[in-house]
Amino acid sequence: MVRLVLGAEAAQKLSDVSLSNNTIQRRIRDMSGDVKDQIIEEIKASPIFAMQVDESTDVAIACQLLVYCRYLLKSIIKEEFLCCQNLETSSTATDVMNAVSLFFDKHDLNWNKLVGITTDGAPAMLRLRSDFQAKVKSKAPNTVGVHCFIHREVLGSKSLPSGLLTIFTGIVKVVNYVKNSALNTRLFQQLCHDMESEHSSLLFYTSEILKSEHFELRLAYLVDIFEIFNQLNLRPQGKASNLLSHCDSIHAFLAKLELYKKRVSVGKFMMFPSLNEVLVDGQLSSTLSKEIMDHLSQLDDEFCRYFPDLSPQYAGLAKNPILCQVDDVLENA
Structure with a gap:
């Protein structure tokens, strides 16, 4: 049809365009995965790293766990977004810890290199004995827990x-x-x-x-x-x-x-x-x-x-x- 209406040149241009309905989605996913792999490799190469963890509910009432990471790369301190995990049901300290642990196990991250963890003041994060920070310190005893300064302000x-x-x-x-x-x-x-x-x-x-x-x-x-x-x-x-x-x-x-x-x-x-x-x-x-x-x-x-x-x-x-x-x-x- 294009050849008859617009000519052979236009038909050739159209044939070069991918007609898959998820091509862009697949390319974005591939690029995102590549960036994540690069960040994880840099974290593994760093002698130490620290994390900032926050749980938030978006406009679709989905509970999201956001993790940011700070680490050393050739004597330069870098900060990168590490991952976003869905919390399917509740958002207790155990749920948050399970999500982070699964990510660590999946990508073979070393708990012993973790030296800092920052969270907000929610009970799931900072309760005296059963909070997320306490669970992290059970795996990484040298970790320093910090209550987010901006949240405290x-x-x-x-x-x-x-x-x-x-x-x-x-x-x-x-x-x-x-x-x-x-x-x-x-x-x-x-x-x-x-x-x-x-x-x-x-x-x-x-x-x-x-x-x-x-x-x-x-x-x-x-x-x-x-x-x-x-x-x-x-x-x-x-x-x-x-x-x-x-x-x-x-x-x-x-x-x-x-x-x-x-x-x-x-x-x-x-x-x-x-x-x-x-x-x-x-x-x-x-x-x-x-x-x-x-x-x-x-x-x-x-x-x-x-x-x-x-x-x-x-x-x-x-x-x-x-x-x-x-x-x-x-x-x-």
């Missing part, structure tokens, strides 16, 4: 005094109301355009704006403090990050909290630019000042609770071997 930043929480909840409702409807989103964008606003889009998580006392001041403070949280959460991300730099960033944040509290106590708010901009004559009521002080104190307490030990025994030798005390050096260092 999120947990530590959740505390809000009632006044700030009311404002935050109201803002979230407004944003969700706009984002849950395509029509509302377009109307909101048009409104921003008519007002010549710099921005015209909303984040999904960010609602009824409540006409409460000090609303604008409380909202401005929330904008500033969450911007500080965003910057803090960005620091542990990236291939150059490590446990020591994570500890330093938390140390710095706790020191900043102390400085913030001292400045708020004397009526100085230059570290909160949005709040400082909307202040009338640079003055803040005693009620709102106390509310901000209470929030900063809560943050200090929560971060100290979620980060009880920010000075690993090996930190001194790794950060500054010249000033490190001999007694602080590990026996196998």
